[in-house]
Amino acid sequence: MLEELLEAHPRGKYFHLGMDEAWALVDTAKRLKRDVLDVYLDHLRVLVPIVEAHGKKPIIWTDMLEDHFRPDAFAEFKERVVFATWDYGTIPAKGGWPNARLSGGTRVSREWLEDPADTRGPGIGAGTKFVEDLPAKLRKVVEPHREGRLFTPLFQADMWRGLGAEVLPVSALRVSSHLSVLPAYHEFFANIRGISRAVHRAGCLGQIGTSWARGTSWCPPNFPIDLTWPLIAELSRSLGGKPKPFFAGVPAKTVDRLILTLGRSRRDWRLELKVAEEMEALAPHVKSHRYEWLGIALMARALDLQRKAEFNLAEVDYFFPNHRPVDSEWQRRLDEQAATLREIAALRKRIIAHFGKRYHGKAFDEWVGQVFGVLEQRIKDVTKICRAKKALARKTYARKR
DSSP: OHHHHHHHOOSOSEEEEEOOOOTHHHHHHHHHTSOHHHHHHHHHHHHHHHHHHTTOEEEEEOHHHHHTOOTTSOTTTTTTOEEEOBOSSOOOOTTOBSOEEOSSSEEEOGGGSSSTTOTTOTTOOTTOEEGGGSOHHHHHHHGGGEETTEEOTTHHHHHHHHTTOEEOOEEEEEOGGGOSSOOOHHHHHHHHHHHHHHHHHHTOSOOEEEEOSBSSTTSOBOSOGGGGHHHHHHHHHHTTOOOOOTTTTSOHHHHHHHHHHHHHHHHTOOOHHHHHHHHHHHGGGOOSOHHHHHHHHHHHHHHHHHHHHHHHHHHHHHHTTOOOSOHHHHHHHHHHHHHHHHHHHHHHHHHHHHHTTTOOSHHHHHHHIIIIIHHHHHHHHHHHHHHHHHHHHHHHHHHHO
16 A cells, blocks of 8 residues: 555655554554564564655654653664654643653643642542653653743654654644534644744744544544634744735734634634624625635534534423423423524525535535534434423423412
8 A cells, every 4th residue: 555655646755654543552562572662663664665765755653652752762763754743732831831742641740739749639630640750761851841840842843853853743723623613723723833833943844734534434524624724824824934815805813813713612702603793794805715714604603503502402401300390481492492403404504505515425414414413313302301391390280270
């Protein structure tokens, strides 16, 4: 497969081998009574010459190397392989970042504890790993990138550069946790900026922005890639590019305000409907990429509708255990559920009509079902409960009268 791909893409300078998240190697290494990193590097030794024979330089993800890090293990690869270190949480934090990912996952300093000897302090889980528990060799690697309880954001970029490797830090445009509706734009703007600082600080080759169509092959689809264009523009700007305004006709400050407000609404604010209305009002002024603009506005409406549906469900959950509400109270909830179902049907038609201009097939149908079908079915299920509760309430209060 590797040979076929290399032959199909003769012009590229680089070839990404992947090599990330190979967790099964841990069991394999135990069975073979070998070190995990040695088994991993043996496989890399097979692949790298194949890529080089086609005149390209291989790129690999570094998470497995960082999880099983040994400072002396990479000498033969540092000039032959580009190391792509990824972190979708790092942001440009003032003073530093609270955690470091090295040797078995994310680590924090014991200095966050009120009593450094007490690993059961507030907010500390049973699986928390501390940087102070690293072997002396590895602590020596981390210490130059640490100040007190904070670390240089994405210090791995500096670490790999210090070992003499070329590095491509990686931020996120669309990842598995995004799901079907909208990204938390503000968080990923910050991630892109944080990673780009590491790129400039450590003198890296550039930056990759990853975009996942779905979390895994068995996960439902994420939202369409059209919604990531504001993030792609930010990725370009953060690396010194000067992209033309993607949504020409609307001031850049207005675009940023709306997109970032929408991101916050995806997480904790509740302004998505106002954003949708403002975007729709501005649509006639959008001179380029109006399709993407209206797509984002429609998904803002989808987020608002999800919130309404979730409220419908929460109300039934709240009153489910008791029988005090009279039948008119259950009827009010039935009316609200029916209204929400009508809104779902209407918005589903609009979204299919809009995105159907570019998308079709099973994955598209699956995405539409993920946006609307799950909540629709849950509302229909609680509607049955409410009807039964209403009948019971009518019977109970009629008996009392």
